[in-house]
Amino acid sequence: MSHRIAGSNLNPTHTRRAKSRRGEEKVPEPSNEQMLDLYIQMVRSRAFEEMAISLVDVCRIPGSWMSGIGQEGTVGAVGQLRPDDYLTYTHRGAYCFLSRGSDPKRLFAELLGKRTGCCRGKGGRHLADVEHGIFGKSGSIGGHAPIAVGLATAIQIRGGDQVVLSLFGEGASNRGTTHTSMNMATIWRLPIIWLCENNGYAGSSPAAAILANADVAEMGSAYGMPHTAVDGNDVIKVFEAVRPAIIRARSGEGPSLIELKTYRLRPFGEGSGPDRRSPDEIEAWKRRDPIRSFRRRLLARGILNDEQVEKIAHEAGREMEGARAFAEESPFPDPEEAFEDLYA
Ligand SMILES: Cc1ncc(C[n+]2csc(CCOP(=O)(O)OP(=O)(O)O)c2C)c(N)n1
Numbered sequence: 001m002s003h004r005i006a007g008s009n010l011n012p013t014h015t016r017r018a019k020s021r022r023g024e025e026k027v028p029e030p031s032n033e034q035m036l037d038l039y040i041q042m043v044r045s046r047a048f049e050e051m052a053i054s055l056v057d058v059c060r061i062p063g064s065w066m067s068g069i070g071q072e073g074t075v076g077a078v079g080q081l082r083p084d085d086y087l088t089y090t091h092r093g094a095y096c097f098l099s100r101g102s103d104p105k106r107l108f109a110e111l112l113g114k115r116t117g118c119c120r121g122k123g124g125r126h127l128a129d130v131e132h133g134i135f136g137k138s139g140s141i142g143g144h145a146p147i148a149v150g151l152a153t154a155i156q157i158r159g160g161d162q163v164v165l166s167l168f169g170e171g172a173s174n175r176g177t178t179h180t181s182m183n184m185a186t187i188w189r190l191p192i193i194w195l196c197e198n199n200g201y202a203g204s205s206p207a208a209a210i211l212a213n214a215d216v217a218e219m220g221s222a223y224g225m226p227h228t229a230v231d232g233n234d235v236i237k238v239f240e241a242v243r244p245a246i247i248r249a250r251s252g253e254g255p256s257l258i259e260l261k262t263y264r265l266r267p268f269g270e271g272s273g274p275d276r277r278s279p280d281e282i283e284a285w286k287r288r289d290p291i292r293s294f295r296r297r298l299l300a301r302g303i304l305n306d307e308q309v310e311k312i313a314h315e316a317g318r319e320m321e322g323a324r325a326f327a328e329e330s331p332f333p334d335p336e337e338a339f340e341d342l343y344a
Pocket of ligand 1: 172
């Protein structure tokens with residue numbers, strides 16, 4: 001029913017060519033238009049992240065920000081959801097929001113604790129955007145896996161063909177919540193795509209030091225679902241790996257597990273202590289920056305030209321400047337609002 005693709009975590013050359021989940025079936029590449037859109041979403045995400053980092057640096061964002069810089073290949077998964085699909089994520093990656101249509105103004109407002117934020121200033125960096133089907137993360141790692149099961153069960157009961165894309169880090173893969181949720185999802189044939197962004201580290205712990213098997217895709221065997229691992233820095237490979245899993249989930253055949261081998265180019269959290277990873281290792285992965293390599297491919301294939309590259313970067317920068325200004329100018333909630341939206 002499934003196959004495995006081996007790969008170690010930290011060697012940038014580790015990823016072998018991934019076969020389609022259905023063996024010989026070839027998944028069509030995204031169209032030129034889709035590729036251009038994926039690229040734009042990746043650039044917007046990077047621009048958002050850079051702005052967020054600059055706001056942490058000047059203490060405008062309380063606490064930290066978990067940057068997804070380097071992991072933008074995940075756009076290949078998030079970017080092909082339908083607007084009515086659902087998503088749960090870890091704590092990393094502005095792409096989870098921007099490729100789903102979230103307004104960066106409301107995201108920055110939320111990070112700054114403002115009333116105009118997508119959680120009315122009460123979520124902070126624990127972002128959710130229910131209007132765009134993003135049911136957030138849990139403060140407890142792996143805590144959102146049962147939420148994904150709940151969402152998928154609701155879809156099943158209502159009889160729709162929506163799917164749930166549930167992102168998690170390899171650190172969350174060893175939580176009991178993740179295992180229980182995967183087991184239930186298979187038994188109930190729930191429409192979930194489990195997507196592990198394996199960036200090689202949980203906090204400062206290398207995956208090999210905390211996981212009995214750092215090839216997370218192989219968990220799929222234990223829970224009887226199709227599974228595959230791909231180069232998470234290659235947005236097209238991500239797109240192609242996720243495509244059949246979405247089709248399978250939509251047609252009621254149940255969950256799949258896809259592991260993206262990737263790397264975060266920033267520390268675990270912005271402003272939350274030194275990065276203990278080796279500078280050589282970070283440099284090696286910088287050379288595999290997912291945006292840069294995708295841009296090269298698009299330029300070589302004539303899907304993008306230098307002028308468009310400039311324009312896309314400029315527009316993304318301006319959009320995030322505008323979003324930041326909106327957030328800065330927005331009011332804080334009134335103290336009484338702390339008692340609204342409570343679940344009791
Ligand atoms: C149950 C639980 N244990 C520990 C933590 C503290 N914690 C926050 S993030 C993190 C590492 C998560 O690693 P991973 O899931 O791989 O995601 P990544 O940060 O690499 O994207 C830890 C241990 C937590 N939030 N919840």
